[in-house]
Amino acid sequence: MTEPAIDTTTVPLREELLRHGNNHRSSTHAWEAVADGIGWHQPTPSDCWLAPSRTISVVIPAHQVGYSLPTVLDALESQHHHYEFEVIVVDDASTDDTAQVAIRHRVVDRFVRLPQRMGAATARNIGTALAQGQTVLYLDGDMVIPPHVITDIATRATETSVLLGFRHHVRYEVHSQDPAILARIPNLGADHRVVWRPPANTLLPYSGITLPEPLDGRPLDDTHDFIDLGYGQRYYDWDLPSTVSTALAAAPRAAVLDVGGFAQGFGSLGRGMEDTYLGACLVAAGLLVIPLRQAVGFHLDPPDAAEQWQHKLASRPLILARYRELLELPVPRGRAQDFIAAMTDLLTYCEERP
Template sequence: MTTRRSADGSLPLRRHLQHQGNNHSSSVHAWEALADGIGWHQATPATCWLAASQTVSVVIPAYQVGHSLSTVLDALDAQHHRHKFEVIVVDDFSADDTVQVAAGHRVVDRLVRLPQRMGAATARNVGTALAHGQTVLYLDGDMVIPPHVITDIAARATDTSVLVGFRHNVRYEVHHRDPAISRRIPNLAADHRVVWRPPPKTVLPYSGTTLAEPLDGRPLDDTHDFIDLGYGQSYYDWDLPRMVVTALVAVPRAAVLDVGGFDAEFGRLGWGMEDTYLGACLIATGLLVIPLRQAVGFHLDPPDAAEQWQHKLAGWPRTLARYRDLLELPAPRGRTQNFIATMSSLLTHCEVHR
């Protein structure tokens, strides 16, 4: 089969993914050799000397998260990281008290409100443009992380890796009754990338395949921590870009700028896939996707979680189609200057609260 090329001879992004492996074993082993007996998947003590390796900026896109944002920010304030990290909240024109919550919290360094609803992709782009850290941790406004996570990331981040965390879904009411929830240990197996039981005889939404029998899937284990997903391989309905979930993921800021950030069109079309596309772009440049099993946060559902989920699913076919189209275009590179110029222009129309 002949590979389609663009007018300038560039390979499509899809083909770049087929050429990139994800064997991160040597990177992990090299880190462990320096880490004074700390395993890659172990919580990192505040005293670990590697914790000063990278500066970190936490970017939180916030839309209607007044129910959870205070708890999320409290958890950031409680991090045992001994080095300065910044917290940037970008409000996506919320109609609730999201801005007021962020404005009143001492851990927030920068707070910006978009001039209209533009989607999480644009909110993350604005936060990335404002960030000063070498590593950007994208954290959802309903993700509560344990005290060691910032140190885990700062100690392991490099300019060639995407560090993937996980999430444990829990109803907000449970937290509301128990202020000590942030001191519990989240359950890694609650993330679908770890334990996955898809319905049989139902078309899987991403790959379009149908399973004849029930499956007790273990994507993280069965792919050897995503190593076996290199070179465009898949695990049923999962591939390597799909493992990059911005609920909790750390990436090198320079690499995000180089590929042009998140594609803003996803936010206009509906929900999802903007993180998958960013993951694909970063993988195409040669970055390795490495999981951190200890970096698990509590994902706090809003009171109308079921209704919101149905609304998100309704728009997912449109964002998936957009992603498929982008896979056939050249892999983006060299977009830093245009990205900064675009975000700087947008910021002139935003409300800057701090």
């Protein structure tokens, strides 16, 4: 006797996540089998002409990043990718020189300025709507990537994978006084998804657990490149959606459109977790979350990094509450047409330069 079909239009996102694994070994092994001896986690050599599997659009949400955007764009211009890729900068109503930097830089193919502050989610959504590439690389306006990263992503991307890069924070006092530090190789272990040392006897708000003693955690290693986080499993305070950080991450444009892009309600509550929710939606849609250990960029902290961090912590309870509400709603599907219509309407109020 066959089991009755599940009506996925009413299944909460939280429950749907329990049905999806993340065993991406067959995908990475299949790629390595045809990659001319290059390992999945190896930087693609500059003299390699391995054909890209997908076309790439880089979408950069930008707000008050005049201190870092020139370096970010220079790094994109210095990529050793042998094929064309698109760069879209969406300025979230900055009041510094962010817009001027983007407009003047020759690597930028398209610039859009929002009419008022709307948040990174809206900026990324606008960029996704405009993107021509099959895969969208979301890159923050303070992330400086090494020259192999675009090729790493373009040659490994598929229509069913979310590729994750990592970030190495550099304090403003350091990178502003010693720009030469960016010539070094970023440290993979600087990312909390790789080396994670949470405090003891402190409530971890995402999972609601409290660790009785200090932990020297290794989320990436201990979960076998996040494979063990499939089917809703956790590694202490981590689950699969929470590994998705769009400071440096690539996803198929069609899949992002289908789930309706980034949820824009988080921006009015504070900062963060719109990428976690997008990750949850994409996992529920059947995509695999695959890390690229070699794709590590320098995250250039702003002058007011400490103040921004405190603001993020203060807004965390509201952000988490909203995220949990969304997990109880049905899995978003079939939203591409409405998404494009909404972004097209918003674009009529924006300043745009091709």
